[in-house]
Amino acid sequence: MELRYDPKEIDRKWQDRWDKDGLHRVDNDDPRPKWYEMTMYPYPSGDLHIGHWYAMAPADCHARFRRMQGYNVLHPIGFDAFGLPAENAAISRGVHPYSWTMSNIENMRKQLRSIGAIYDWDREIVCCLPEYYRWNQWLFLKFFHQGLAYRAKAPVVWCPSCQTVLANEQVINGSCERCGTTITRRDLEQWFFRITQYADRLLDFSGLLDWPNKILTMQTNWIGRSEGVEISFDISDKGLEQKEISTFTTRIDTIFGVTFIVLAPEHPLVADLTTEEHREAVEAYVDQARRTSEIDRLSTDTDKTGVFTGSYAVNRLNGEKVPIYIGDYVLMTYGTGAVMGVPAHDARDFVFAQKYRLPVRIVVAPISWDGSELTEAYLGDGFMTNSGAYDGMTDEEGIEAISADIEKKGWGRRTVSYRMRDWLVSRQRYWGTPIPVVYCDKCGIVPVPEDELPVLLPTDAEYIPTGEGSPLASNAGFLNTNCYRCGGTARRETDTMDTFFDSSWYMLRYTSPGYSDGPFDPAVKDWLPVDQYTGGAEHAVMHLLYSRFFIKGLHDMGVVDFEEPFLRLFNQGVILGEDHEKMSKSRGNVVNPDEVVEGLGADAVRCFMMFIGPWDQGGPWSEVGINGVARWLNRVWDIVVREPSDLDAANVDPESVRDTIRLLHQTIRRCHNDLDRFKFNTAIAGLMELANHLNRVWAEGSIDSATWRECIENFLLMLAPIAPHVTEELWERTGQAYSIHQQAFPSWDDALAAEDTITLVVQVNGKVRDKLEVPANIEEAAAQELALASPKVRSYTDGKSVSKTIYVPGRLVNLVVQ
RNA sequence: GCCGGGGUGGCGGAAUGGUAGACGCGGCGGACUUAAAAUCCGCUACCUUCACGGGUGUGUGGGUUCGAAUCCCACCUCCGGCACCA
Numbered sequence: 008m009e010l011r012y013d014p015k016e017i018d019r020k021w022q023d024r025w026d027k028d029g030l031h032r033v034d035n036d037d038p039r040p041k042w043y044e045m046t047m048y049p050y051p052s053g054d055l056h057i058g059h060w061y062a063m064a065p066a067d068c069h070a071r072f073r074r075m076q077g078y079n080v081l082h083p084i085g086f087d088a089f090g091l092p093a094e095n096a097a098i099s100r101g102v103h104p105y106s107w108t109m110s111n112i113e114n115m116r117k118q119l120r121s122i123g124a125i126y127d128w129d130r131e132i133v134c135c136l137p138e139y140y141r142w143n144q145w146l147f148l149k150f151f152h153q154g155l156a157y158r159a160k161a162p163v164v165w166c167p168s169c170q171t172v173l174a175n176e177q178v179i180n181g182s183c184e185r186c187g188t189t190i191t192r193r194d195l196e197q198w199f200f201r202i203t204q205y206a207d208r209l210l211d212f213s214g215l216l217d218w219p220n221k222i223l224t225m226q227t228n229w230i231g232r233s234e235g236v237e238i239s240f241d242i243s244d245k246g247l248e249q250k251e252i253s254t255f256t257t258r259i260d261t262i263f264g265v266t267f268i269v270l271a272p273e274h275p276l277v278a279d280l281t282t283e284e285h286r287e288a289v290e291a292y293v294d295q296a297r298r299t300s301e302i303d304r305l306s307t308d309t310d311k312t313g314v315f316t317g318s319y320a321v322n323r324l325n326g327e328k329v330p331i332y333i334g335d336y337v338l339m340t341y342g343t344g345a346v347m348g349v350p351a352h353d354a355r356d357f358v359f360a361q362k363y364r365l366p367v368r369i370v371v372a373p374i375s376w377d378g379s380e381l382t383e384a385y386l387g388d389g390f391m392t393n394s395g396a397y398d399g400m401t402d403e404e405g406i407e408a409i410s411a412d413i414e415k416k417g418w419g420r421r422t423v424s425y426r427m428r429d430w431l432v433s434r435q436r437y438w439g440t441p442i443p444v445v446y447c448d449k450c451g452i453v454p455v456p457e458d459e460l461p462v463l464l465p466t467d468a469e470y471i472p473t474g475e476g477s478p479l480a481s482n483a484g485f486l487n488t489n490c491y492r493c494g495g496t497a498r499r500e501t502d503t504m505d506t507f508f509d510s511s512w513y514m515l516r517y518t519s520p521g522y523s524d525g526p527f528d529p530a531v532k533d534w535l536p537v538d539q540y541t542g543g544a545e546h547a548v549m550h551l552l553y554s555r556f557f558i559k560g561l562h563d564m565g566v567v568d569f570e571e572p573f574l575r576l577f578n579q580g581v582i583l584g585e586d587h588e589k590m591s592k593s594r595g596n597v598v599n600p601d602e603v604v605e606g607l608g609a610d611a612v613r614c615f616m617m618f619i620g621p622w623d624q625g626g627p628w629s630e631v632g633i634n635g636v637a638r639w640l641n642r643v644w645d646i647v648v649r650e651p652s653d654l655d656a657a658n659v660d661p662e663s664v665r666d667t668i669r670l671l672h673q674t675i676r677r678c679h680n681d682l683d684r685f686k687f688n689t690a691i692a693g694l695m696e697l698a699n700h701l702n703r704v705w706a707e708g709s710i711d712s713a714t715w716r717e718c719i720e721n722f723l724l725m726l727a728p729i730a731p732h733v734t735e736e737l738w739e740r741t742g743q744a745y746s747i748h749q750q751a752f753p754s755w756d757d758a759l760a761a762e763d764t765i766t767l768v769v770q771v772n773g774k775v776r777d778k779l780e781v782p783a784n785i786e787e788a789a790a791q792e793l794a795l796a797s798p799k800v801r802s803y804t805d806g807k808s809v810s811k812t813i814y815v816p817g818r819l820v821n822l823v824v825q
Numbered sequence: 826g827c828c829g830g831g832g833u834g835g836c837g838g839a840a841u842g843g844u845a846g847a848c849g850c851g852g853c854g855g856a857c858u859u860a861a862a863a864u865c866c867g868c869u870a871c872c873u874u875c876a877c878g879g880g881u882g883u884g885u886g887g888g889u890u891c892g893a894a895u896c897c898c899a900c901c902u903c904c905g906g907c908a909c910c911a
Contacts (some may be wrong), residue, residue, distance in 0.1 A: 220829080221829055224828065224906090225829085225907080228906085229907085231910060233910075254911080255911065257911070311909080336909045338910065340910085342910075345911095349911090353911070355909055424910075425910090426910050548906095618838095620837060621838085624838095627837075631836095631851070632836090634850085638863095642864095691848080692847065692849075693848085695849075696848070768843075768844050770843085770844090770891085770892070772892085773890090773892040774892090775844060778844065810891095812891090813843090813891050813892075818844085821891055821892060823892095
């Protein structure tokens with residue numbers, strides 16, 4: 008393609024100029040209203056992918072649009088620099104994670120600059136640097152002192168490949184979110200954050216202004232709140248210290264249908280309840296369950312297996328003895344790790360009962376039930392039956408009555424269970440923030456005092472994981488220390504923090520990245536919270552949930568005065584390869600943005616990212632597609648550099664001038680509304696239409712030079728947030744004062760945008776039969792008269808009677824004929 | 826299995842109850858050129874007609890409505906998420 012201008016030269020020229028002039032420096036004291044628009048910071052993999060462009064270029068356009076609307080805009084950038092991938096890559100290349108990460112960042116800064124975004128680089132944050140992670144430690148201690156961080160032994164998720172524990176949120180289909188390895192469980196003592204204490208507040212989305220429903224649904228499902236009853240079964244005849252087994256159910260109305268109890272294989276009572284006769288079988292089963300992979304164990308396809316313990320428990324409501332089984336479909340990590348088996352009204356219990364020939368007793372009768380046996384569990388509503396005093400109640404009434412009675416008798420209590428577990432924040436890896444506590448033989452867990460922070464991550468440590476705990480444990484200089492309380496010998500915590508810790512509060516740090524007396528400067532708190540956040544939907548139940556929790560915690564501690572970190576959220580889609588498949592090296596469909604920028608310029612890539620389709624839908628890369636927008640930018644160049652005085656006043660057609668002004672105002676309105684709602688593709692389409700129109704009237708010579716100038720000026724202003732480099736250049740070439748990016752977005756006049764004629768569609772029985780050009784303000788009677796007079800229409804109405812006429816002002820007349 | 830979001834020309838897409846296919850790509854024809862590229866102009870859903878025109882058409886089948894891509898019901902299909910949570 009032959010270019011009218013050299014995008015490479017223009018990109019460089021203006022990027023240097025903006026840098027030199029500090030055009031993107033954000034002033035905290037600017038009197039204009041603030042707008043904090045943030046995009047998820049990238050992981051410094053070392054190479055800026057086209058996916059980064061897809062996330063960042065439209066986000067920058069939106070932030071620029073807000074700035075042109077008169078806001079003081081903070082649109083920052085940083086690097087998510089800690090974490091497993093950096094470490095793994097560093098290990099395989101034999102370079103230190105620090106130097107690997109920092110050289111990647113150096114490279115990515117250059118690539119990011121090529122986007123031409125309004126990032127204020129003075130506010131950049133890099134969370135693997137001590138000036139950032141010391142505040143991770145400071146915040147960790149805040150949560151610790153608040154009782155929201157605790158250390159406990161629990162069955163945790165372990166990735167054998169990454170050699171570390173993971174949070175539940177990092178397990179995807181039983182595999183490690185990062186490397187895909189099937190995870191296992193380990194009983195380990197770990198650091199947790201009490202996110203479950205905030206479960207109900209996290210379910211309350213009323214503090215959010217505009218979030219995709221999809222994310223709200225995902226968070227709601229992840230938290231998985233269920234109201235139910237904890238009900239205990241009597242095992243006092245076993246002579247054990249533990250006199251009862253507690254189970255959790257949401258269907259206490261089915262308590263009379265219990266025909267067995269199932270314990271999770273890891274349940275602490277398993278060994279005690281197993282009789283001699285069944286010991287061998289039970290031990291074999293438990294052993295087997297322990298070896299079964301998490302994937303198989305959680306697969307819904309596998310049938311329900313179990314083994315009888317030989318013991319029985321008593322259902323206190325009817326005095327019945329029911330057998331106690333062990334089954335791996337019961338999870339130790341949910342509820343009490345034991346369930347009451349009600350085969351008639353639970354699909355899983357039904358399958359289990361069939362397999363082990365356990366009785367099925369219906370206690371909630373289906374509506375019109377004829378008394379016959381069930382072929383599957385009945386989960387619907389009905390009237391209680393076989394339930395003693397509760398017979399005849401609806402199941403809803405049954406839940407109320409039985410719950411109340413159980414509480415009265417002390418056999419159980421109403422409670423709420425959550426699917427979500429506490430957030431496991433410790434990792435057995437090197438490349439992360441050291442957890443700021445020491446272990447003293449005398450004093451136990453001792454937090455590092457605030458004024459001793461940061462606890463520096465030693466640079467001379469072994470960072471290759473051994474599988475025998477954290478790499479830092481083998482670094483004597485780090486490990487051995489003195490107790491901050493008694494001064495005696497102590498060991499440092501050698502686990503590091505989950506990297507989601509970094510991103511849980513980074514929106515605070517951007518407001519004052521150099522501040523050294525706290526995580527952020529309270530003097531600039533007016534920036535917060537974030538007005539608009541953009542990023543991928545894959546963080547729905549990880550980063551976005553953690554961050555909401557974190558900020559609520561900090562709110563309760565008085566660190567911040569708001570409860571939601573991100574008021575509005577927009578999820579962009581995924582950019583696909585030219586073959587419509589997900590981009591991957593193995594498919595060979597990866598696009599290198601640097602090469603395209605080199606050839607066609609940053610603005611062409613920006614435009615294409617926005618023109619490809621709705622931003623939330625993603626879409627396929629297209630070589631010919633980007634050539635199309637590059638060609639359009641050249642056409643724009645060609646049109647804009649024309650000399651307006653070449654227009655000959657003698658040819659001016661007032662009607663054409665009016666049409667042009669009207670289209671200009673319509674385009675301003677459309678472009679404004681579209682950019683406001685992230686509808687970049689239709690905003691660009693509108694600008695293309697305006698450019699086509701201008702090109703046409705130029706050829707006709709039908710407008711005057713003043714109108715031409717007005718159109719060109721406004722056109723450039725509208726294009727400026729989309730294509731900042733070429734518009735700045737053209738702004739200069741058309742004799743306007745630097746910088747176009749400090750101008751206001753054009754405003755429109757509805758009166759000038761109004762059409763004075765419309766195309767009146769005439770339908771007969773809903774089918775279009777004619778189109779008439781009529782004055783926009785036509786009255787109904789006149790419109791009908793014109794419609795009926797149309798010869799085309801008459802051929803359909805002649806000899807028939809018009810029984811009804813529908814008139815839609817400004818649009819159509821529909822004649823209903825018999 | 827459950828919960829979301831989709832399915833519109835050759836392609837990306839526009840239109841959220843009122844002219845289906847804006848805008849762009851591709852294709853075809855023309856201008857310019859010795860020629861090609863680039864650029865510019867015109868045409869471009871399908872069937873039918875010499876033409877004017879007519880008919881059909883937004884995954885499939887029903888429905889509501891004067892009128893449906895748009896609303897309702899059922900189904901097919903693609904993508905994403907969750908998946909024994911008692």
